[in-house]
Amino acid sequence: MNTAVTGRVWVFGDSVNTDAMYPAFAMKLDIPEASKHVFYEIRPGWTDLVEPGDIVIAGKNFGVGSSRPVAALFRHLGVAALIAEDFNSLFFRNAINAGLPALTAPGVTGVFRDGDVGSFDISTGAYRNETAGTTGHAQSLPPLILEILASGGVLARLAERGYLPAELLDVLRAGAIPQAGGSGA
Amino acid sequence: MGMTMIENLLARKAGVKQVRPGDIVTVEVDMCVMIDLQFATLWIEPSRIHDPDKVAVIMDHAVPAPTLKDAAGGPKARKFVADFGIQKFFDVGRHGICHQVIAENGLARPGEVLACTDSHTCAGGAYNTAARGLGPAELYSILCTGSTWFQVAPTVRYELTGQLPPEISGKDVFLYLADSYGDATNQNLEFSGPGLASVPLNDRRTIATQAAEISADFATFGVDELLAEFLAERGVQDYQPAAADPDAEYLDVRTIDLGALQPYVARPGTVSHNGVPVSDIEQRKIDQAFIGSCANGQLDDLRIAAQILRGKTVASGVRLLVTPASQQVYRDAMRLGYLQDIADAGGVVTNSTCGACFGYHMGVVGPGEVCLTSSTRNFTGRMGSTEAEIYMASPATVAASAVAGYITDPRSVTT
Numbered sequence: 001m002n003t004a005v006t007g008r009v010w011v012f013g014d015s016v017n018t019d020a021m022y023p024a025f026a027m028k029l030d031i032p033e034a035s036k037h038v039f040y041e042i043r044p045g046w047t048d049l050v051e052p053g054d055i056v057i058a059g060k061n062f063g064v065g066s067s068r069p070v071a072a073l074f075r076h077l078g079v080a081a082l083i084a085e086d087f088n089s090l091f092f093r094n095a096i097n098a099g100l101p102a103l104t105a106p107g108v109t110g111v112f113r114d115g116d117v118g119s120f121d122i123s124t125g126a127y128r129n130e131t132a133g134t135t136g137h138a139q140s141l142p143p144l145i146l147e148i149l150a151s152g153g154v155l156a157r158l159a160e161r162g163y164l165p166a167e168l169l170d171v172l173r174a175g176a177i178p179q180a181g182g183s184g185a
Numbered sequence: 186m187g188m189t190m191i192e193n194l195l196a197r198k199a200g201v202k203q204v205r206p207g208d209i210v211t212v213e214v215d216m217c218v219m220i221d222l223q224f225a226t227l228w229i230e231p232s233r234i235h236d237p238d239k240v241a242v243i244m245d246h247a248v249p250a251p252t253l254k255d256a257a258g259g260p261k262a263r264k265f266v267a268d269f270g271i272q273k274f275f276d277v278g279r280h281g282i283c284h285q286v287i288a289e290n291g292l293a294r295p296g297e298v299l300a301c302t303d304s305h306t307c308a309g310g311a312y313n314t315a316a317r318g319l320g321p322a323e324l325y326s327i328l329c330t331g332s333t334w335f336q337v338a339p340t341v342r343y344e345l346t347g348q349l350p351p352e353i354s355g356k357d358v359f360l361y362l363a364d365s366y367g368d369a370t371n372q373n374l375e376f377s378g379p380g381l382a383s384v385p386l387n388d389r390r391t392i393a394t395q396a397a398e399i400s401a402d403f404a405t406f407g408v409d410e411l412l413a414e415f416l417a418e419r420g421v422q423d424y425q426p427a428a429a430d431p432d433a434e435y436l437d438v439r440t441i442d443l444g445a446l447q448p449y450v451a452r453p454g455t456v457s458h459n460g461v462p463v464s465d466i467e468q469r470k471i472d473q474a475f476i477g478s479c480a481n482g483q484l485d486d487l488r489i490a491a492q493i494l495r496g497k498t499v500a501s502g503v504r505l506l507v508t509p510a511s512q513q514v515y516r517d518a519m520r521l522g523y524l525q526d527i528a529d530a531g532g533v534v535t536n537s538t539c540g541a542c543f544g545y546h547m548g549v550v551g552p553g554e555v556c557l558t559s560s561t562r563n564f565t566g567r568m569g570s571t572e573a574e575i576y577m578a579s580p581a582t583v584a585a586s587a588v589a590g591y592i593t594d595p596r597s598v599t600t
Contacts, residue, residue: 019564024544028252041571061370064400067304067318088400094320154326163329
């Protein structure tokens with residue numbers, strides 16, 4: 001597994017909550033439509049600017065709130081990783097389980113500004129601001145979490161193990177949620 | 186060195202002698218609770234599941250279905266429970282907000298692990314259960330494999346002293362803690378002390394539920410006489426309570442004198458460092474008053490609201506919405522006359538659902554409006570428009586304010 005993630009960063013503040021990323025009205029929509037409303041109030045228009053491979057950096061208590069699958073929206077937008085001073089643990093788990101790398105990096109919002117290019121090694125935690133030339137260290141991820149990420153998330157892992165149809169493996173690894181018709185199979 | 190309540194619980198469930206903050210443990214999950222949203226948004230029927238007896242399916246967030254998407258989820262849930270022989274199915278009619286249904290049916294047992302997709306699953310901590318919200322993908326995994334992992338967080342202990350005055354509720358206790366101490370990100374909370382006996386079970390559940398708002402992991406209460414009685418009434422037996430060791434190590438120990446507390450209100454946005462005693466708030470006119478949710482749609486909450494509303498009238502220009510936490514609460518409140526009192530005063534009683542609390546249906550608020558809610562979250566945009574303001578307070582404060590038309594100290598209202 002390639003553990004290096006490099007991309008343009010977007011920097012957000014403290015206590016960005018799940019309602020700010022996945023508002024209730026968007027829960028009535030399918031994932032591609034819902035993903036157009038991420039940060040709809042705190043940074044309107046952001047989803048038109050974000051590009052595949054970009055990285056979201058946030059302050060403390062990132063993702064306080066609901067269990068709603070925000071990470072699925074980020075993956076749909078192509079966001080490559082989430083970095084925060086610290087995470088709400090439910091939100092952190094949701095990211096990992098969706099196959100989206102998440103790193104806890106105290107002090108990180110002081111190291112990056114919007115538009116900088118950042119490189120993060122999710123295995124060692126080492127990171128570098130390629131634009132400013134500064135470096136830092138995030139908490140490294142334990143092997144159990146790296147294994148889930150290597151599978152492409154927990155649903156892909158279930159497909160690998162025969163709990164879900166094997167033919168869905170690729171689509172689950174890609175972070176897409178199959179919109180199955182009829183019986184829900 | 187000893188372990189905290191949650192450390193002891195997780196160590197026993199993981200089959201290890203000791204756990205410390207930072208450790209990662211793998212535990213069997215005793216109860217896996219799935220909700221309607223899972224079937225509407227993320228559902229592929231699995232080929233096999235771990236144990237149908239350890240699964241419950243509860244329809245709560247979007248019932249009766251307000252959208253086609255939700256309506257399409259219902260049949261998937263019904264097919265799933267039929268295919269796998271799941272007995273604990275709470276379909277529309279015997280439904281309720283999952284944390285209330287969990288409590289009523291004794292699904293949260295002391296010393297055990299409960300997982301559910303809703304973020305307020307920490308509610309089960311009131312029953313000495315290691316309960317917490319996990320995402321839909323993870324619930325899926327638990328459904329199939331029967332286990333999951335936790336990283337042990339450090340614990341903060343709240344030592345409760347004094348007696349909770351009758352006019353002060355668990356909501357006031359929580360809002361005071363959130364205002365005084367702020368967020369508890371990556372921390373567990375433990376509640377104990379000589380004052381605990383004066384805190385009724387419904388108030389304990391409000392407090393445990395709202396630990397989610399300050400970003401805590403687990404929030405647990407010990408088993409005392411009051412809880413043992415509550416559990417016995419619901420047929421819960423043969424459990425192994427989890428308790429803290431006398432020499433447990435805490436991140437912090439905070440003493441709260443319950444007798445000194447006042448009714449509290451949180452200002453819009455967050456509960457963290459954002460509260461004020463109701464007696465100190467400026468006169469704030471309200472448009473909508475809401476009593477409901479997993480935190481405060483319990484029978485006791487409706488009783489308190491009905492007592493205040495009996496013989497009174499909701500102020501002109503105010504909409505009072507009351508959502509019982511479950512169909513059982515609805516039926517009990519109807520039999521006891523609470524719903525009559527609420528409706529006679531001009532309140533609207535809705536069916537049981539998560540509804541207005543998460544701004545999905547049954548009472549969303551519009552731009553420029555002010556809502557005073559006893560539900561779970563006051564985030565910007567939570568209950569509808571981002572240009573609405575959401576204040577949070579106890580059911581007593583919400584009921585008294587609905588009558589006055591502005592945020593009011595319930596102690597100023599004679600019943």
